Amino acid sequence: MSKLKEIVKRELSGWKKWEVIWLLLATAVILGLSIYWKDSMTGIWAALTGIWCVILTGKGKLSSFWVGTVNTILYAVVAWQARYWGEVMLNLIYYVPMNFVGLYMWSKNMNKQTEEVVKERMSFKGSVLAYTCVIAGTLGYGVILNLMNGTLPFIDSMSTVFSIFAQFLCVKRYMEQWVLWIVVDIVTVIMWVYAFINGTGDMATVLMWSIYLINAIIMFIKWKKDTKSAVA
DSSP: OHHHHHHHHHHHTTOOHHHHHHHHHHHHHHHHHHHHTTOOHHHHHHHHHHHHHHHHHHHTOTHHHHHHHHHHHHHHHHHHHTTOHHHHHIIIIIIHHHHHHHHHHHHTSEETTTTEEOOBOOOHHHHHHHHHHHHHHHHHHHHHHHHTTOSSHHHHHHHHHHHHHHHHHHHTTBTTHHHHHHHHHHHHHHHHHHHHHTTSSOHHHHHHHHHHHHHHHHHHHHHHHHTTTOOO
16 A cells, blocks of 8 residues: 555656646546537547546656556547557557556656656657658558558558657657657547548547647647757
8 A cells, every 4th residue: 555655646746737737627628528529438538548648648657658558448449430440450559568668668767856757859860760760651551551441541551650659759758759749649630530520430539639739749848848958
């Protein structure tokens, strides 16, 4: 019990007032509008855990990976119903195991004073190489999803491939992950708006990704400031 209390205390420490307000506001918006739109419980819980996960990630808290594991499973169910095969495979095959990898990697690089993960920044050469691989992967995977008759195959591919690289950079604690997350969020909002209009998606998922986008922009600014003097 004392161990659990210690973990909870650590995860709740170091929050600024605006970060708490942002967490509560995002939760309230998702919950309120999802209930209004009469979304499914799976969709609502996937949205809530997703919001909590990205905010905790931006905050640099280890708990983000535990919440993220729950979210990836729930979101995979929602994506399956909408026939976004790339999203299903991304979450079940990649995100679930990467959450445990990230949990281990971050636990070795925590700032004892702030109780946040120590953040890094990539070199210019490393950034160019990463972004080149992302573009090549997007085109290749788009062709595969098109052959599988998936919904919006190249947009689905872009969301999936960018997410793979962004999650890898997240595990490595690089600030540049947020650049990719911003692109992922824009593309994925488009995907789920399309699914909602066609009756295969719900508003909770659209709202979740819209808040992801806002959060990614906020956290990009935060991590850029935190890594101002750090270049890998």
